[in-house]
Amino acid sequence: MSSNPLILHEQFNxxxxxxLYNGDEISVRQRSLMFDWQQRNDTWGTPLLAILSGNLWEAPDWMFHRKVALTRWAMSLGARPDHHAPLKCEWWIEFPWEDLVLGGTSAVSLVSNALHLGAENDYPHNSLAMHRLRVFREVLAAATFAPTMHRVDVRASVPQLWEMILKDTNSSDFEFVDTLRRRAQTALGVGRSRLLDQSGRALAVCAVVKDSKLQNGDSLTLHLSQVQACATDSAFAAILGDGSVVTWGGADKSGDSSAVQDQLKNVQQIQASRSAFAAILGDGSVVTWGESDYGGDSSAVQDQLKNVQQIQAAGNAFAAILGDGSVVTWGSAHHGGDSRAVQDQLKNVRQIQSNEYAFAAILGDGSVVTWGAAGYGGASGAVQDRLKNVQQIQACVTFDGGAFAAILGDGSVVTWGDAGSGGDSSAAQDQLKNVQQIQVSSGAFAAILGDGSVVTWGHAAYGADTGAVQHQLKTVQQVQASSRVGGFAFAAVLHSGAVVTWGDADCGGDSTAVQDQLTNVSQIQATCRAFAAILENGSVVTWGDADYGGDSGFVQEQLKNVQQIQSSCRAFAAILGDGSVVTWGDADYGGDSSGVQDQLKNAEQIQASNCAFVAILGNGFVATWGGAAYGGNSSSLQDHLRVTSSGSVLAHVAVLQEACPKLPAIKSRSSHGDIVREEVPYSWAAMKHFTSLLYCGCFAEGLQIYEGDCSTLVELADAAICFSAQALIPMLAMHLRCQLQQASFGPICSFALRHGHDSLLEDCRYFARRFYHEDMGSQSWDAFHQSLPSSVQRFLRAEVSSEHRFAE
Structure with a gap:
């Protein structure tokens, strides 16, 4: 019996x-491809409001940092901080000083209002809740200046450029859309992109312009997106801005996609096994390449791979969930690539988990179906009757076996697979109650319970024995295991920010040498045999095997203001606050980045294979280092790897200046501090700044936003609207919301009235209502009202004249 597609869609959302509400990053990322990040939901409001509403103000630090990361990531996929929840949304957020309903609010207005109310109620400025609200305000504001997807209106932004692009189009009946796209890319100085028509439809690059019904003067859009990188053990694959793919590295075949290159178009997502890749295209079909024994050949099931929603990779095989909830598998038959024995059971599949050689699928009713190598958990018959109402599954793999652990709805745990790899939890079964999350090493499981204690099972020498530290494992917030096969230790971060370690001492299970330094730890990353902890002050503490990154002494002075750390098997790479990168560990595994150090500036993210790293940079390039045969050398592909992420598009100032020699003047300050207001042509510096905004979607260095004045922002927003720079308007409006207060109300409300900006006007109404109710009839209200521009005064009189509006 088939399921109702509408119900399935609602369940998926x-x-x-x-x-998002629970901070379940893994679950969200698995479903992100088919999720509409700009939707408004009657229950949850918007994606960003769902993140904010999860009692974030009393959550442990690790959950707060996870939700901050989720917020940035959701915005990079299109979630808008200025989108308002439906009015019928009745979800409430509890703050220590007041409860706020989501209905009618946006993420940015909610945070601003909460801060405003907290201050009004004299809630301590340095309290945890106020601090976290301020962090979120900065995240919501700053992230919008670095979108991974933004649009540049070619005609409206640079009219003469559009005429140049279409100059010869009508003279040829055989002009291809791809030629038009390349002209626009060259003229704008951008990398690979998609060309959209006025309705937002992507134009086929192989189509003839005449057949695409384009006319001179039509407004087209270049759609730019950030590179996404994925890695096998020895190669990388990157999705470029136009949806094409480039690959490099690979001591095996996975680094060579030439055989399927013509099929790799409009790619949405890539997954990797140990030596093969699988790409989901925009139409729901799949393209694979790499070693056939590892899933690089999907020809046997190609006709079944339609409407694919997500793909899960094991070491040697892939499993794809289709739109109807069924599953298609391929790769090594004995290691999960053949699911025919359970095919009739694989219906209404919700998610799939895997280890090296087996898969476990959670169905819509909470039951589980497994397949693959029995010694790795591919056979769950012994516990099948207990696998009910399963919420999530974790997988473990060792040198000679593997296992799974499932958390049930009541907080208990069911395990199966190789006993020596953690498949037998009977010795700890009576303790496994109210389990919140599970982490795995190479041979052991560690479960965090609701009271913050930890229960372990599996191979004693690989982290299952916590006897020496069990009394310290209280108020545990997160647990990190040494990574990949061969990692035999755990590290737990406590609520106090201290760290407790156990397992193989040579793999980081003994941190006594640095214990006094491990205070105020915010997050931990691991290689196979070492750990690196980021402290709240941005410094880093390392321990474990020195050859695997356990000794950062040579770079310790550089490890300041660290934002994130990534690891290969034997090395670490840290991104600092200024976008530079510091590496340490085994040089052959990426521990030495000196060969590309001059390129490692403004790094936005880092991905790793076993032996190499790739950094996506803000200057429009990708830098790689580590084992050359394993993806550490991409020099032959640099022309293809140029990306168009935030800040990476080169501003063609001369082109813009020729097309638009005069723009509305930006308010500036003289050397004496007084404000200069003159309608004059832009200076070269101002032109460069506006161009950076137009093409990069981010503020150029040197611009200062004067808090409480905000007129610079207003005039930039005026310029953006004047020249239809659609990518900038919501970003600038968002920042105006963040500065909405008594001193800035006049210019912000005036801007909203001038351009009919409804959502910003709604925020102005809300602010005015609160201020009017608190000070109605008082001198402060009268003085405030008289200080405003006449248009804003008329707006407020219309609001005040209907008392019921303020009583809402």
């Missing part, structure tokens, strides 16, 4: 919203 609810799962993503629930994941």
């Amino acid at each position: 609810d799962q993503v919203f629930s994941g």
